[in-house]
Amino acid sequence: PRVIFSGIQPTGIPHLGNYLGAIQNWVRLQNRAAPDDTILYCIVGYHAITLPQDPAHLETERLNMLASLLACGINPKTSLLFNQDQVPEHAELAWILNCITPMGWLSRMTTWKSKLAVARNASSEDEINDSMLNLGLFAYPVLQAADIMIHKSTHVPVGEDQTQHLELAQDIARAFNHKYSDDLFPTPQQLSTPTKRVLSLRDPTQKMSKSAPSDKSRILITDDPAAITAKIRGAVTDSISEITYHPERRPGVSNLISILAACTSEEPNLDLGTIARSYQGKRIQDLKQDVADAVIAKIEPIRKEYEKIRAESAWLRDVSDAGDTLARERASRTMSEVKKTVGLARM
Ligand code: AQP
Structure with missing residues (x-):
């Protein structure tokens, strides 16, 4: 056992x-x-x-x-x-x-x-x-x-x-x-x-961490939908407008794609490059909106439960x-x- x-x-x-x-x-x-x-x-x-x-x-x-x-x-x-x-x-x-x-x-x-x-x-x-x-x-x-x-x-x-x-x-x-x-x-x-x-939303060379100084670097399980949307919209990416998956060269965008995959699928071997390609012709704002929606869907039931239990x-x-x-x-x-x-x- x-x-x-x-x-x-x-x-x-x-x-x-x-x-x-x-x-x-x-x-x-x-x-x-x-x-x-x-x-x-x-x-x-x-x-x-x-x-x-x-x-x-x-x-x-x-x-x-x-x-x-x-x-x-x-x-x-x-x-x-x-x-x-x-x-x-x-x-x-x-x-x-x-x-x-x-x-x-x-x-x-x-x-x-x-x-x-x-x-x-x-x-x-x-x-x-x-x-x-x-x-x-x-x-x-x-x-x-x-x-x-x-x-x-x-x-x-x-x-x-x-x-x-x-x-x-x-x-x-x-x-x-x-x-x-x-x-x-x-x-x-x-x-x-x-x-x-999962990487920091402010500095994608670092992991997301409880004790990093900036609140905006992490999404908490108690964040409400407005806070989640604001943090994802403000996530640091890079100046390339195209959406591609390159964890080494483009850690910010790649982190968002990885979060999207983790929140929408249970499939362990998901090809993150394929997800990136499905955003061909779209803007980073579109990706961020989808990531925010996916994170909210995951976190919102937990946030509500937390409010109940903590009391x-x-x-x-x-x-x-x-x-x-x-x-x-x-x-x-x-x-x-x-x-x-x-x-x-x-x-
Ligand atoms: N960014 C992360 N991505 C994936 N997994 C993570 N873990 C922590 N950060 C990430 C996993 O969370 C579990 C609990 O971690 P912990 O609280 O014992 O300490 P930690 O790893 O040091 O986590 P934090 O959030 O960075 O806390 P602080 O800032 O207090 O040190 C572990 O299983 C860890 O793998």
């Missing part, structure tokens, strides 16, 4: 990239699961605090994320939906994994390298601006590995941008098994979505308490095995 696991940071309302790249697939997996599959989805507060967060704001964002996942179709009766930060075993296993993970493996992570580059640029001298980097940020992928491993997960649905972290989790699981015990942890497999990385605070807390309790029971069973394996069992 499969153990399907994934997580998301409570760093803002999910955007179209989070939805098309991850959450939509989580819902599909949940709805098509075999009776003996276990499905776990969590909100990873411990990851969120690797960057500065205002405590009151973080509390709100955690509830917003819970409401968002439920609005997108995660069913707490079939999926174990919980808060990673309420299951201390995640952090406890991360510590043990820290002790077997070479620093070189973490230095190679592109997410770390880009954070390092930003810190270097922010510094007046050729030194690193130390205050922008912390140990948690460096060890972020180890905590991810612990999240996956503490539940003995076999399958991890994440966006294409997470492949390197998932490969690291596989290496860490293998390293633990090799050092201590041959079969305690399964090697987790990535389950990718057919959707390409039910008592129910949200019940869902969260029930999930946290079950996840903790599960995680503590693995933790006992791990502590025994490494020589830290109860005396």
Whole structure:
């Protein structure tokens, strides 16, 4: 039987990239699961605090994320939906994994390298601006590995941008098994979505992201039709009037075509060049109008559901308490095995 696991940071309302790249697939997996599959989805507060967060704001964002996942179709009766930060075993296993993970493996992570580059640029001298980097940020992928491993997960649905972290989790699981015990942890497999990385609407060389400074760079699952239309109309493209699909040369237009395909079809091998050709003789405004309509059709039911669910605070807390309790029971069973394996069992 499969153990399907994934997580998301409570760093803002999910955007179209989070939805098309991850959450939509989580819902599909949940709805098509075999009776003996276990499905776990969590909100990873411990990851969120690797960057500065205002405590009151973080509390709100955690509830917003819970409401968002439920609005997108995660069913707490079939999926174990919980808060990673309420299951201390995640952090406890991360510590043990820290002790077997070479620093070189973490230095190679592109997410770390880009954070390092930003810190270097922010510094007046050729030194690193130390205050922008912390140990948690460096060890972020180890905590991810612990999240996956503490539940003995076999399958991890994440966006294409997470492949390197998932490969690291596989290496860490293998390293633990090799050092201590041959079969305690399964090697987790990535389950990718057919959707390409969704790019920022303001800077199509970057991915769409919750924490990018401009609100106009992302479409949120809570945006109303007018906001969606305005953001798509304002999407940065290029000066060529023809519509063609060229992700490298024309990332802005190609991103719009890819969003259109993802919102209108479930076909994984759709030829995006064919879609582009169907716009021959048309203007970029025509494409943008179709993209806006397709995104609205996808997002509007979710937005309405979110408004309803977010008002039910008592129910949200019940869902969260029930999930946290079950996840903790599960995680503590693995933790006992791990502590025994490494020589830290109860005396
Ligand atoms: N632009 C994207 N396109 C496709 N998939 C994406 N994901 C994120 N951005 C895109 C997928 O969303 C899931 C949850 O991501 P996360 O919240 O854990 O962290 P992240 O990848 O760092 O996402 P953000 O939106 O960029 O958040 P911030 O700005 O807080 O760092 C993952 O499965 C990811 O693949």
